[in-house]
Amino acid sequence: MIGIVSHDADLHTQEVTRHLDRLGAGHLLLDTSHVPTRTTLTTRQHPDATWEARWGERDLSDVHAVWWRRPQPFVLHDAVTRPQDRGFALGECAAMVAGIWACLDAEWVNEPDRDEAASRKMWQLQVASRAGLRVPRTLMTHDPAAARDFLAAEPGGAIYKSFSATPATWRETRPVRDVEVGMLDQVRYAPVIFQELVPGGRDVRATVVGDRVFAAEIRADRSAYEFDFRIDSAHAPITEHRLPDDVERRLLDVMARLGLRYGAADFRVAPDGAHVFLEVNPAGQWLFVEYATGQPIAAALAELLVRLDRERAGARADALFA
Numbered sequence: 001m002i003g004i005v006s007h008d009a010d011l012h013t014q015e016v017t018r019h020l021d022r023l024g025a026g027h028l029l030l031d032t033s034h035v036p037t038r039t040t041l042t043t044r045q046h047p048d049a050t051w052e053a054r055w056g057e058r059d060l061s062d063v064h065a066v067w068w069r070r071p072q073p074f075v076l077h078d079a080v081t082r083p084q085d086r087g088f089a090l091g092e093c094a095a096m097v098a099g100i101w102a103c104l105d106a107e108w109v110n111e112p113d114r115d116e117a118a119s120r121k122m123w124q125l126q127v128a129s130r131a132g133l134r135v136p137r138t139l140m141t142h143d144p145a146a147a148r149d150f151l152a153a154e155p156g157g158a159i160y161k162s163f164s165a166t167p168a169t170w171r172e173t174r175p176v177r178d179v180e181v182g183m184l185d186q187v188r189y190a191p192v193i194f195q196e197l198v199p200g201g202r203d204v205r206a207t208v209v210g211d212r213v214f215a216a217e218i219r220a221d222r223s224a225y226e227f228d229f230r231i232d233s234a235h236a237p238i239t240e241h242r243l244p245d246d247v248e249r250r251l252l253d254v255m256a257r258l259g260l261r262y263g264a265a266d267f268r269v270a271p272d273g274a275h276v277f278l279e280v281n282p283a284g285q286w287l288f289v290e291y292a293t294g295q296p297i298a299a300a301l302a303e304l305l306v307r308l309d310r311e312r313a314g315a316r317a318d319a320l321f322a
Contacts, residue, residue: 001062002027002305003106006069012287012298013069019302025309028058033072035093043100053100060100065107065309067301068115069283107308109301114259115282121163121193124258124279131253132246133277134270137196144184150194151176151184157197159227173228198276201226202269204241206248207286208255209262209300213248216289217241217269238292247275254280262301 002020004027006013013029020027034056035041043053053060074093080086101112110118118124122140129135139150140163151158158176165171174180175197201221207214217239223232243251247267254277255263264284267275286297 001064002309003030003060003063003066003104004028004069005030005032005066005071007031007033007072010070012285015287015290015298016067016069016302016305019299020305023302023306025302025306026062028055028063030055030066031072032097033075035074035097036089037075037077041096041100043103051103053103055100060104063104063106064312065109065305066101066104067109067305068112071112105312107312109261109305109308110263110282111259118258118260118263118280118282119164121279124254125277127257128250128254128277131250131257133250133254134274135277136198139194140191141194142187142189142191144187147184147187147192147194148181151181154196156199159195159197161193161195163191163193172225172231175227198268198270200269200271203229203236204243204267204269204275205284205286205289206243206251206265206267207263207284207289207295207297208251208260208265208280209297210304211252212300213243213251214286214289214293214295214297214300215241215243215248216293216295233288238289240293240295244275251277258282261304 002025004013004017006029008014008029008031017027031039039056041053041055043051045051074090076086076089076093080089098112108114125135125138137154139146141147141150159173160176160180161173162171176194201219203218203220205216205218207216218229218233219237220226220229223229223234223236225231229236251265254265255261258280260280260282263280263282264286265280266278268278270276289295290297
């Protein structure tokens with residue numbers, strides 16, 4: 001059985017489950033927004049070291065592989081109204097669910113703690129640089145003086161972006177212009193990521209599934225906003241792309257160092273042709289690439305989950321009869 005931590009309205013989940021059905025693989029949707037109002041969770045630890053868990057009516061003992069796709073916020077009962085009570089209830093739900101994840105005898109794509117750690121942009125750049133990938137000159141600071149010095153040393157221009165994003169706080173990558181330079185004192189309120197501007201407007205999204213890499217070139221320079229293809233993706237042509245062998249090898253090394261089996265990595269192609277690593281999203285989107293290029297990314301992910309499920313189930317069976 002393959003567990004999928006997501007929700008049924010997610011298009012990526014729908015596409016992967018379609019391929020799992022084609023492969024005859026059983027799967028179970030683990031929607032955390034159903035906790036604690038629509039789904040009951042129960043675990044039991046026995047003196048003989050056996051452990052059991054139920055997600056609603058489903059026994060989790062047969063879950064051998066889990067896809068960490070889109071965990072949803074818990075939805076509390078309406079009767080819990082006081083802020084301190086709601087905070088306590090949310091914390092208890094989080095502790096219960098995290099305990100279940102830790103105790104499952106399953107392979108993960110990606111393991112939640114590694115997924116969270118790998119999302120840290122500072123660490124990504126350090127790992128990528130040590131793996132031999134070219135990375136942009138980068139400053140992360142909330143010191144206005146440091147920001148001014150960095151920008152003054154970048155005559156070719158610079159961009160700035162946030163460390164993280166939610167639907168309510170999402171910000172696109174933006175160029176640093178004169179108006180932003182005049183507002184640098186506001187950097188003291190929260191850290192900002194500044195990077196050298198890599199010109200050209202040629203982006204590469206490299207989607208990694210296990211040891212397979214599906215790369216696509218995205219021409220942001222042909223859209224209305226060359227600094228971030230997400231702003232006008234409808235007018236940014238997307239075509240299949242071949243990563244240089246050394247870049248692909250080093251990207252897979254980065255994924256291994258980060259502990260990821262899946263990730264959507266972004267590069268920008270510099271004027272000299274070098275692939276400059278920008279970041280990797282451990283839960284990044286890929287359907288827009290698959291639709292544009294025909295690359296079988298969803299099928300590859302389903303196949304990876306099935307392989308991991310069978311390998312873990314086989315290992316468990318071997319241990320039982322050893």
